[in-house]
Amino acid sequence: MSVSINVKNIVKSYEKADALKDISLSIQPNELFGFIGPDGAGKTTLFRILTSLILADSGTVNIDQWDVVNDYKEIRKITGYMPGRFSLYMDLTVEENLQFYARLFKTNIKENYDLIKDVYEQIAPFKNRRAGALSGGMKQKLALSCALIHKPRLLILDEPTTGVDAVSRKEFWELLKKMQKKEITILVSTPYMDEAALCDRVALMQSGKLLSLNTPQQIVDDFEGNLFAVKTEKMHPLLNDLSSFEKGIRVYRFGETLHLVSHTEPEKTKEKIKAFLTGKGYQDVSTEQITPVIEDCFLALMNNTTSS
Amino acid sequence: MSNREKIIEVQNLVKKFGNFEANKNLTFDVYRGEIFGFLGANGAGKTTTIKILCGLSKLTSGSVQVAGINVNKHPEAVKKRIGYMSQFFSLYSDMTVKENFRFYGGVYGLGKKEIRERTLFFLDKLNMRSYENMLLKNIPLGWKQKLAFSVASIHKPDIIFLDEPTGGVDPITRRQFWEMIYEASDNGTTVFVTTHYMDEAEYCERVCIMSEGEIKALGRPRDLKNNYQANNMNDVFLKIARNVE
Secondary structure (H helix, E strand, O other), X not given: OOOOEEEEEEEEEOOXXXXXXXEEEEEOOOOEEEEEOOOOOOHHHHHHHHOOOOOOOEEEEEEOOEEOOOOHHHHHHHEEEEOOOOOOOOOOEHHHHHHHHHHHOOOOXXXXXXXXXXHHOOOHHHOOOEHHHOOHHHXXXXXXXXXXXXXXXXXXEOOOOOXXXXXXXXXXXXXXXXXXXXXXXXXXXXXXXXXXXXXXXXXXXXXXXXXXXXXXXXXXXXXXXXXXXXXXXXXXXXXXXXXXXXXXXXXXXXXXXXXXXXOOOHHHHHHHHHHHHHHOOOOOOEEEEEOOOHHHHHHHHHHHHHHO | OOOOOEEEEEEEEEEEEOOEEEEEEEEEEEEOOXXXXXEEOOOOOHHHHHHHHOOOXXXXXXEEEEOOEEOOOOHHHHHOOEEEXXXXXXXXXXXXXXXXXXHHHHHOOOOHHHHHHHHHHHHXXXXXXXXXOOEHHHOOHHHHHHHXXXXXXXOOOOEEXXXXXXXXXXXXXXXXXXXXXXXXXXXXXXXXXEOOOHHHHOXXXXXXXXXXXXXXXXXXXHHXXXXXXXXXXXXXXXXXXXXXX
């Protein structure tokens, strides 16, 4: 039921900038695939090309056997798309919005209720409220319901969790995991690096390019060098001091610790960092070798592209 | 801590919209030069509080002093002492970098000479001197955010309010932005910041977590993690903040 996607050599430029620079990738049926990257990475542009809303300058996209340009009518029938900006009708009620989208696709709420049940149940108590009067989290759930009401085989969600708090983000991802079980290929974009771990595979994107494409685990395994979390009783001036530890060392803040990337033997490095910081008057120095998370990998990959 | 100068004093703050109580009896202080994280789920009442602190919204009852000024009585006086920047509203995209500085400098009543000095000071600091005549809309997002922070500081405010300043910004720029926050704090500016990035909560001196219009927790990240037996601030947040929809 769910579809596969083949993107080949897609290039797209706007007046002032190259939004996508020769992107090729393929997505398997029923995959939960994440596009991770900051604003300006090209995520939205790619999604608009995949949904046949804009045309690429060159390159091809196939969704199953269909070409995204020639067979756009077929593709639109099977695709559910939730744009980054809320785009339902503010003056219609929750239920009216849903009815409207169902009728556009020549179906009704009842027929596919099973699919949207988990999401829609949470907003059903407000079904007579106008969409404009909903809170951010509820709007998002309504938008997801509307994107699902025609039982799409491909679901494309553009930054569904941006500006959403950590609790609601967690709930949203639990919903996506449930959706995936219903044989839908799901593409989702996000600027939050921690959400990468919840996808089957991810593409890390920056300025129209793929930095990496793999399973979250493999991206972490490919991290070059050893990563250390350094903590002292005084954190504030630590970044400055630790930057002079070795020539060209990479060190950056990461939550309650600093992360330091080293290419020398771990145990020796730990001892050296400790001695170095103690020499500078720091107390309670703790250095721990840790497993990188996606954000560490992203930072390393960004660093490679800017320095090369 | 108790002998530090209080720059924000909130006592028994209540804000009602009709029957709905958006802020239920909030009491807290913020100190001069502090980086104060203001967290909560969407709909917890954060924006309501910030609007009141900035003099943009009237409180229902309680008292709020900002930079020694009673906000409810003198909202205009407060506005001169604070800076504000958000992810969504900041600079004018059809004006150049320099014009944005000039506009905001003018709004805050700075003289021509002072505006010029402050503009150059920030542009040099950001290494952006050669971009002063570029339209804002042609400047990449990460730089825009740094400019917005600078513009919000042009009148040397006592307090700067940052509402999700780093949303959508790449991880390197996000960290550079926090260096700017540290620098402002070192120079005595109080930074009042909201964010959905929980690693950024760790960068704050103290953090206040709101839920359903109430303060559920307030303290240093280290102490909150101990109290809630959590490994990081994300876990603390998940334990405290419930969705109020």
